[in-house]
Amino acid sequence: MKRIRISRCGTQLLAPSAPRRPFCPCTASLQQTCTPHNHRIQRRLQTTAAAFNAADTEELLPPTETVQSIEQQQQPQKQPRRPRKLSLESxxxxxxxxxxxxxxxxxxxxxxxxxxxxxxxxxxxxxxxxxxxxxxxxxxxxxxxxxxxxxxxxxxxxxxxxxxxxxxxxxxxxxxxxxxxxxxxxxxxxxxxxxxxxxxxxxxxxxxxxxxxxxxxxxxxxxxxxxxxxxxxxxxxxxxxxxxxxxxxxxxxxxxxxxxxxxxxxxxxxxxxxxxxxxxxxxxxxxxxxxxxxxxxxxxxxxxxTLFDFRTPTRDLSRLCAREGFEPPVARLISETGRASRHPVFVVGVYSGRDKLGEGAGSSLDEARFRAAAAALKSWCLYKPLDVTVPSEMEGVEEGDAAGAAARRWRPNMVDCGEVVV
Amino acid sequence: MSSRSRTVARSTRSNTLQNGVGAFILQCKRLEFHYCDWAGSSRGMNAFIKSYLPRFAKNHPQIEIVVSPKPRQHPVIVGHFINGKQREVCVKNMKPEGVREQVELLRDASGEKLKRTTKPVTSINESVRGIWSPFHGAKVQI
CATH class of the missing domain: 1.10.1520.10 (Ribonuclease III domain)
Known part of the structure; x- marks a missing residue:
């Protein structure tokens, strides 16, 4: 996963208000007010600083009259130089x-x-x-x-x-x-x-x-x-x-x-x-x-x-129970039908002590047991706390802007000790 | 997780749009109005373009509106939709009110082919009650 970058580092990417302004040669150094924190931001700054070359942009003038009038207003001190008329296709x-x-x-x-x-x-x-x-x-x-x-x-x-x-x-x-x-x-x-x-x-x-x-x-x-x-x-x-x-x-x-x-x-x-x-x-x-x-x-x-794909759900579940201090999981048959027929159905539950962790149905006892263990693991992994404060909700609190005033109080989120290593 | 971990993700799953749950995007993206100045079948269409269309365009800024003459032909409205389909409606000899109804029909259409819906509810969400199971619930003594 990418590291989270600072959030407000991109102001230099804003489009200039008038795209055909004459450029000051020291603009590039003035724009780099924030310290580059890692190599990607450095690269990005380089990309944007090397943006304009006044001589290049002069040639790109479209033949519209409005653009020319804007140009003339903005460059009164420049010697009158007729912009070359280039077609739009160029x-x-x-x-x-x-x-x-x-x-x-x-x-x-x-x-x-x-x-x-x-x-x-x-x-x-x-x-x-x-x-x-x-x-x-x-x-x-x-x-x-x-x-x-x-x-x-x-x-x-x-x-x-x-x-x-x-x-x-x-x-x-x-x-x-x-x-x-x-x-x-x-x-x-x-x-x-x-x-x-x-x-x-x-x-x-x-x-x-x-x-x-x-x-x-x-x-x-x-x-x-x-x-x-x-x-x-x-x-x-x-x-x-x-x-x-x-x-x-x-x-x-x-x-x-x-x-x-x-x-x-x-x-x-x-x-x-x-x-x-x-x-x-x-x-x-x-x-x-x-x-x-x-x-x-x-x-x-x-x-x-639907994203989960367990290879050994029963072993993962027993390791999880051992880590969390639960009693070891036991699979018990809840109900069945047609054991001797062509389409038997077994419903198996996985129990830890008196608690049912998961339940699954399958056409064989083993299949039902695996499904039950996978259901138990999914219900553990997909646990969702009721009240969550994401970090970006707190942005702007210290600056005291309007969004910050409306922001909620920070409540620490639940941090799990990690997934089961088998 | 070590490299020997047994929990892996399935290769690729995609998410699906629920239009209107978060943002709503009108499925009609472009309406083309073709009219004829001379022919009598375009009279209602021309009146619609003069009187109703500016207000309609102002109320629906998300629809791109194209008005173009199509001489010596019947007037046609073509709707282009987000899913890439297009639908043409001929509005010959219609009153401006009738043209407006056709335009609103195109605006509200999804662009999909018309299908007969037989089920009362179509959903991508799981049912809250779950599928009925014969193995659960109270045992019925016969």
């Missing part, structure tokens, strides 16, 4: 100013119930994948990175606080089911996102912009599954070194690595969802982002009990 992605006229973007903003002051150019930027526009100032790479951290932060605190006894493997699987690549691509589809056939400046900014991978072509090297360094990947290794899904094959460390490379649709769709969450965090703040996460991600239906 831009790698739609111009940010065109986002305000896009019907698709406005409809998307309303469909997701985002407030009207959420800027459309930012929404348009979240739809531009680095494979379409390699310029980090105009693509969603940085926003997607921030968004993926926020998503995994909110989901992991929800899972760990609400289900304190979940084994690590199940937490990884639940992450994959809620915010994994496939889930995010599905979510983007259910939001009504359409992909552009080919990215470009003339395309409607409400379409997903990325370079398509042609059918039959091999995946780019960054997305291909690689052989892990060590085949014996332990859970500790997965927690410390791997991503939030515990996958042995880690994908590209930054979406920027996919610049100008053809990618599948799912890759672009998931980066859009992540970037949208990141931009919501930057523009609308934490409470709105949390509400958005609750409404669009946590509200989806996932039965956690």
């Amino acid at each position: 831009l790698p992605s739609p111009h940010p100013l065109r986002a305000r006229e896009s019907v698709k973007l406005a409809a998307l903003r309303s469909r997701l119930s985002l407030p009207q002051h959420f800027p459309l150019p930012t929404l348009a930027r979240t739809l531009v994948h680095p494979s379409a526009d390699p310029d980090p100032a105009f693509n969603n790479a940085s926003l997607a990175m921030l968004g993926s951290n926020i998503l995994s932060y909110y989901l992991s605190e929800h899972l760990i606080c609400n289900y304190p006894r979940l084994p690590m493997a199940i937490i990884f699987a639940a992450h994959d089911a809620y915010i994994g690549p496939k889930a995010l691509a599905t979510i983007a589809g259910e939001w009504g996102i359409e992909a552009a056939a080919e990215p470009g400046g003339e395309v409607d900014p409400g379409l997903l912009q990325f370079r398509r991978l042609n059918a039959g072509d091999p995946l780019p090297a960054e997305l291909r599954r690689r052989t892990p360094h060590n085949w014996n990947v332990t859970t500790t290794h997965r927690i410390l070194r791997s991503d939030e899904f515990g996958s042995a094959y880690s994908g590209p460390s930054s979406p920027q690595q996919l610049a100008r490379k053809p990618i599948p649709v799912e890759e672009a769709a998931q980066s859009f969802v992540r970037a949208l969450v990141g931009s919501l965090h930057l523009h609308l703040g934490r409470p709105t982002t949390k509400r958005f996460f609750r409404d669009h991600f946590l509200s989806r239906h996932l039965d956690l009990s």
